[in-house]
Amino acid sequence: MKKxxxxxxxxxxxxxxxxxxxxxxxxxxNQKMKTIYDYKVESLDGKEIxxxxxxxxxILIVNTASECGFTPQYADLEKVYEDYKNxxxxxxxxxxxxxxxxxxxNAEIGAFCQKNYGVTFPMAAKVSVKxxxxxxxFKYLTEKELNGVKNTTILWNFTKFLLDENGKLxxxxxxxxxxxxxxxxxxxx
Numbered sequence: 062m063k064k065x066x067x068x069x070x071x072x073x074x075x076x077x078x079x080x081x082x083x084x085x086x087x088x089x090x091n092q093k094m095k096t097i098y099d100y101k102v103e104s105l106d107g108k109e110i111x112x113x114x115x116x117x118x119x120i121l122i123v124n125t126a127s128e129c130g131f132t133p134q135y136a137d138l139e140k141v142y143e144d145y146k147n148x149x150x151x152x153x154x155x156x157x158x159x160x161x162x163x164x165x166x167n168a169e170i171g172a173f174c175q176k177n178y179g180v181t182f183p184m185a186a187k188v189s190v191k192x193x194x195x196x197x198x199f200k201y202l203t204e205k206e207l208n209g210v211k212n213t214t215i216l217w218n219f220t221k222f223l224l225d226e227n228g229k230l231x232x233x234x235x236x237x238x239x240x241x242x243x244x245x246x247x248x249x250x
Contacts, residue, residue, distance in 0.1 A: 094209045096228030097122075100198045103186040105155075105171040110183050115150045117226050119249060121240065122202065124190045125153045126162035126218040127173045134219050135178035137240040142182040145249045148226075151182040151240075154199075156190045159217050163187065190215050202230065223248060 097120060098113040112120065123138060135153075142151040155170045157163040165173065167186050174180035188196035195203075202222045203213045213220070213233040221234040223245060231248060238244050 095201060095207060097198075097201070097224050097230075098228040100201065102154075102188070102196070102198060105167045105184040105186055107167075107186075110152065110185055112228070116228070119145075119149045119226060119231075120224040120228075121149060121151045121245070122198075122222040122224070123151065123153050123240070124156045124158075124199070124215060124218055124220055125184075126156065126159065127165060127170060128162040129159070129218040131217070131219040131236050134240060135174060135180055138182065139178055139180055141240045141246070141249075145246075149249055153180070153182065153184045154190065154196075155184065155187045156218070157187065158189055158191050158215075162218060190220075202233070221245065 098116060101109055101111045101113075104110050121138075121141065123134075125135070126132065138151050138153065142149065153174070155163045155165075155167075163170065170187065171184060174184060188199065190196065190199045199215070201207045203215060205212045208230040210230040211233065213222070217236045219236040221238065221240065223231045223234070225231050234242075234244060
């Protein structure tokens with residue numbers, strides 16, 4: 062009986078110790094969770110996109126590619142940007158992570174988007190959206206520990222992330238969800 066009691070005490074002490082260690086590792090409850098407004102990125106033309114400039118609007122962030130089967134979604138992104146311009150900003154992020162479908166330079170990507178789709182929404186400089194060299198903004202968008210909402214695995218080009226007027230992630234959408242789909246536009250009405 063004494064051995065069982067000691068065993069139970071040692072398990073209790075172990076559980077309590079683990080609980081205390083977890084508390085020490087977890088961020089403080091009053092620590093401010095980052096928002097998208099904490100990020101600035103380079104644009105295709107070498108200037109800066111400061112997400113704090115978009116306060117009060119929803120933001121749709123999309124990893125793009127010029128040689129992808131989903132590339133025609135540029136037209137839908139432009140349509141959503143124009144239709145909801147007063148309450149939405151679309152930001153494209155060219156990335157070459159999937160099948161080498163974005164091989165061009167920033168200048169080439171910009172010319173392609175303008176010539177083929179008349180893109181007027183902000184476009185960031187080419188980044189990596191997965192792997193060891195993932196851009197910090199995409200770490201934020203894909204890791205629940207950082208965004209406070211959900212983990213997202215970017216499976217292909219044209220994955221979309223919708224953020225609210227306060228810079229917090231609402232949801233993410235896979236490549237097959239068009240920008241004009243009700244799954245996205247229901248948040249814009």
